[in-house]
Amino acid sequence: MRVELLCTGDELVTGLITDTNSPWFEARLFELGVKVERIQLVGDVRPDITHALLEAASRADVVLVSGGLGPTMDDFTLECAAAAEGVPLVEHPEVVAWLRERYAKRNIPLTPGVYRMARVPQGSEVVRNPVGSAPLVIQRLGRSQLFFVPGVPREYRALAEGEVLPRIRAALQKDPERVYRAFRLLRTVGIPESQLDATVAPLVSQHPRVVFGFRTHAPENHLKLMATAPTQAEADAALAAAEAASRQLLGAAVFGADEEEYAPVLARLLTQAGATLATAESCTGGLIAQELTAISGASAFFIGGAVSYSEKMKMAWAGVPSEVLARHTAVSRETAIAMAEGVSAACETTYGLSVTGYAGPTGGTPEDPVGTVYCALAARGSPTRCERFSITGDRDRVRLFAATSALELLRHHLLTGTSAP
Amino acid sequence: MRVELLCTGDELVTGLITDTNSPWFEARLFELGVKVERIQLVGDVRPDITHALLEAASRADVVLVSGGLGPTMDDFTLECAAAAEGVPLVEHPEVVAWLRERYAKRNIPLTPGVYRMARVPQGSEVVRNPVGSAPLVIQRLGRSQLFFVPGVPREYRALAEGEVLPRIRAALQKDPERVYRAFRLLRTVGIPESQLDATVAPLVSQHPRVVFGFRTHAPENHLKLMATAPTQAEADAALAAAEAASRQLLGAAVFGADEEEYAPVLARLLTQAGATLATAESCTGGLIAQELTAISGASAFFIGGAVSYSEKMKMAWAGVPSEVLARHTAVSRETAIAMAEGVSAACETTYGLSVTGYAGPTGGTPEDPVGTVYCALAARGSPTRCERFSITGDRDRVRLFAATSALELLRHHLLTGTSAP
Structure with a gap:
């Protein structure tokens, strides 16, 4: 499966903010055995976004597009998506209802801009945003499936995790070229990264199916173990062996695994x-x-x-x-x-x-x-x-x-x- | 001037590291009035890098390419550059001399891999790296000038700051289409993004030289003002007028500007x-x-x-x-x-x-x-x-x-x- 990411927003091309969404999503996909092929960041320029959408759709099976879905005048990603497909933008009544409900609950006035978030390319699918206003929009463009999510990290992650990844996972079940991966993050504190590396170095040659990686996330240092194998059972077994050996060497410096904080x-x-x-x-x-x-x-x-x-x-x-x-x-x-x-x-x-x-x-x-x-x-x-x-x-x-x-x-x-x- | 960035490396597409080079360079360029048009991140896959180089060169005047210039087998960005131009890779004697000098000084053995860093597309220009081994390589590809720098942040910044930016600055002096920019970020709290937008919306048509943008950074919402004009003085004046008008409407909701936290x-x-x-x-x-x-x-x-x-x-x-x-x-x-x-x-x-x-x-x-x-x-x-x-x-x-x-x-x-x- 070929996956690309497209992030829009002037703040991403002018050095105002660093794109932290993509690395997060890349890592989640990599755990599923999928390496993202290309990430593109483009500013708030209509023809640039439209072209980038068409190019990505011509190469990839899945494109995750983020940013430019909000209520303000510089939010026009869906306009570009409609232009790329050659369909009009239409107001989606279900989204309007979600927005009315959400704004009423918060006692925020429904300004005309809010309705921008309900205008989606004709024929596309919408999924409610559990933590924000703009919905997930799913569009078919040629051979490619495009997922549009807000750029706000909280909303990006909620929709990517809750809606996009399950759809990708389901599609992968049917992929004949699939490899299997198993992944474990061991979280340590109180041990410098170079020492962590030196401690587990002797294990590397003993566990050929496992890649040992390191990540610093102050004050923590993480050991990433990734096993690759032709079946899930073999990947799981290789990972379990490498994890046990690593834990043995690291002892109480490991405070948790994976998502444990x-x-x-x-x-x-x-x-x-x-x-x-x-x-x-x-x-x-x-x-x-x-x-x-x-x-x-x-x-x-x-x-x-x-x-x-x-x-x-x-x-x-x-x-x-x-x-x-x-x-x-x-x-x-x-x-x-x-x-x-x-x-x-x-x-x-x-x-x-x-x-x-x-x-x-x-x-x-x-x-x-x-x-x-x-x-x-x-x-x-x-x-x-x-x-x-x-x-x-x-x-x-x-x-x-x-x-x-x-x-x-x-x-x-x-x-x-x-x-x- | 149209500028694009291309960053290569598997670590950038698998969530292992976040690209912090690009935001830094984007901000430096933006100060010169240049908004980067597109940033691309691609993995260590030869055809993907070659295609991305050709695509960027077909659109941009300047492309800054980073990563894949080192001594290991997964460093092949210059191979792709040579393929894109249709020229052979040749060993550059000046670079060989720099490498010999550098390795001798540090008492590091010159393994065969080191010479990879001296093989550049025929006809390209090289500039010595003041803080590392791989040189800056400058290649003409069609109408575009490509600058190749290492991805290591210290080397990237030294070469981008010391060699690439001065060349861009010199080119801008001669650019008849050069525009000047002035920028202000107004930081607010206590006002939802949609309401911030609605409040300043009446100003948009009165300040045609200023682009109004919005960014949510919970609990804050930011108003971004960017003025563009044919001279710096006019850009500054347009920005000052838009800022004063915005502050008038937003009052005490604005707690600070730019970097003020x-x-x-x-x-x-x-x-x-x-x-x-x-x-x-x-x-x-x-x-x-x-x-x-x-x-x-x-x-x-x-x-x-x-x-x-x-x-x-x-x-x-x-x-x-x-x-x-x-x-x-x-x-x-x-x-x-x-x-x-x-x-x-x-x-x-x-x-x-x-x-x-x-x-x-x-x-x-x-x-x-x-x-x-x-x-x-x-x-x-x-x-x-x-x-x-x-x-x-x-x-x-x-x-x-x-x-x-x-x-x-x-x-x-x-x-x-x-x-x-």
């Missing part, structure tokens, strides 16, 4: 242990609290987070004694420990987690320069543990890795169970 | 007012605190943030009376007001900002379903203001828009100065 994994460990958590954050400023509370059901384990950005609030909310601050300063092992213990006591939780450090770009001392971070974990029934980290990079990076380092103290504690909750 | 704008307003802030967050779980503390120097105005996820901590940290919680529940106007006032009192700040709501997917009541959020602003010397919002979408979206809604209460207060700090 860090915070939900940690949340599950906390919930399984019947434990509760409070946080006291200085340089990370709420990053840990917001990551954990992004999970639905966080209230089962997350009791409170103190963003104690000033010394005053370190004392008031995290119970840090003024003598500790005076003698050791706000960025110190002693303060981190007092914050973790203090916030845990204030919130009456099983665990208290704290971070204090110099995120930069200014601040720091000769002994504790910018990038120095102290993280502490207070655990009921265990001695409080504190670690010092030296993190390189800009403010955002220091904050991100500081948050992760703190969470890793907790995750490893929960995994090894060195203390009763 | 939301949190730094708010931070500046707070700093200018000599004001301080404390936050009490329930459903946003630290999102507001972390956004504000991401700014270097946040300690000048941000004193503390209570992530009072439990009722207990709403009482302890944000001073919410237990009667208020018992009578009105944690998600109510009364609780939001008590949180804002309480956290401001605890932190002794000019302002206290609070959020409480149902982020979903579960929770809510018939009167206050999922998506209901109460935001309150306590300002010293003014009555506390509380607003109720109904936000649609998933948990992430509710949290994001809840945080923005709260921050907007503060920004509008700071702009209108209805109370003394």
Whole structure:
């Protein structure tokens, strides 16, 4: 199956935004054994879009077209699609009904522009957008099937995942040249990419059907395993063997696989242990609290987070004694420990987690320069543990890795169970 | 001048890496008044690259081609270029000398593969790579000039900046059709895209030299203004007029322009007012605190943030009376007001900002379903203001828009100065 992608929008050809939709979709297709043959990005110029549609349709079986489906005057991708096919644009009554319903629910006035989203090439199919206004439009052009989706990543992904990929998967079932692939992403934290590579390098020759790939997605590093074989069973078996060998070498650095994200994994460990958590954050400023509370059901384990950005609030909310601050300063092992213990006591939780450090770009001392971070974990029934980290990079990076380092103290504690909750 | 970009490499069509070179180059060209017409990404497939080269050359004056110039067997872009022109590949003695010098200096053995980098289409020009091995190759193909650069971002940028852009700039000086551009991005919050479009629609016909564009970047919506004119002065004047008219219509919904981000704008307003802030967050779980503390120097105005996820901590940290919680529940106007006032009192700040709501997917009541959020602003010397919002979408979206809604209460207060700090 030949697949091409066509992305439209001036913002994509003027450097305003980077196309992150295509790599995501390419990777999803690659898992199905399909390598995208060409990606094209064109600006908001009618003849350019029309030509690109015709060219892609002349080469590919499937073309995913994104962008230019919205309510504004620079949204005219479907006009070009109609021109390419030589049919008129017609207002689709079902889409009109969806739009009326959606806008009424949100109390947004239905401006005339909104109806642009209901005008589709005559004869094309429409599918409701579950997370936005503009529908998925499916058009036949010559031998090719064209799928039109909005460029907004949330809507692009919802429609590509929920509607486009299932249709491609069904078509592949009938493809005689099909190869089978099996895919696993092992997600690690706390191990640099070069070290991850060196650790699994000895496995490569032992697993000839599996390609080992690497991807950095700070603060995580991912190991991608892709097996290719003439049958699905053989691909699955090759993958399982390579995954087991990799996990053996990487141990607890692997926190999850495939779509598993860090915070939900940690949340599950906390919930399984019947434990509760409070946080006291200085340089990370709420990053840990917001990551954990992004999970639905966080209230089962997350009791409170103190963003104690000033010394005053370190004392008031995290119970840090003024003598500790005076003698050791706000960025110190002693303060981190007092914050973790203090916030845990204030919130009456099983665990208290704290971070204090110099995120930069200014601040720091000769002994504790910018990038120095102290993280502490207070655990009921265990001695409080504190670690010092030296993190390189800009403010955002220091904050991100500081948050992760703190969470890793907790995750490893929960995994090894060195203390009763 | 018509410019196209062609990027080659399997990693670009399988989702392994995102093409960040093109957006960078597009932006540099756009500053020169040139909008790239098309970007193509193709995998490591000889006929696909050859066809894409011929197609781009048939349309564009300049094509920047990247990737596939290295020493390994999957580097064959110049082979395709030679095939497209119908000339042989020849070893260029100057490039051989550069490679020998470079490899000797680094004590790397000159494997046979290295000489691949010296074989260029007969008749093409070569320019030494200041930061890598593969040279810049310049080929004439029909009416078009093709520039071949490595895909490695460091080398791509060095050659594009140092060699390709100066040649394009020189050509533009002689271009009788040269146009000049001026660009402004106006960033808004609190106004849906369709309404933004409808608001500025009357301006479009009054500013014929300006293209009005729109972009959604939740929770923000952006208005893009691009002026085109025969001189830079006229482009600047046309842009200034369109910007002034747009700002007039949009008022305080515009929080910044171009690269200005939301949190730094708010931070500046707070700093200018000599004001301080404390936050009490329930459903946003630290999102507001972390956004504000991401700014270097946040300690000048941000004193503390209570992530009072439990009722207990709403009482302890944000001073919410237990009667208020018992009578009105944690998600109510009364609780939001008590949180804002309480956290401001605890932190002794000019302002206290609070959020409480149902982020979903579960929770809510018939009167206050999922998506209901109460935001309150306590300002010293003014009555506390509380607003109720109904936000649609998933948990992430509710949290994001809840945080923005709260921050907007503060920004509008700071702009209108209805109370003394």
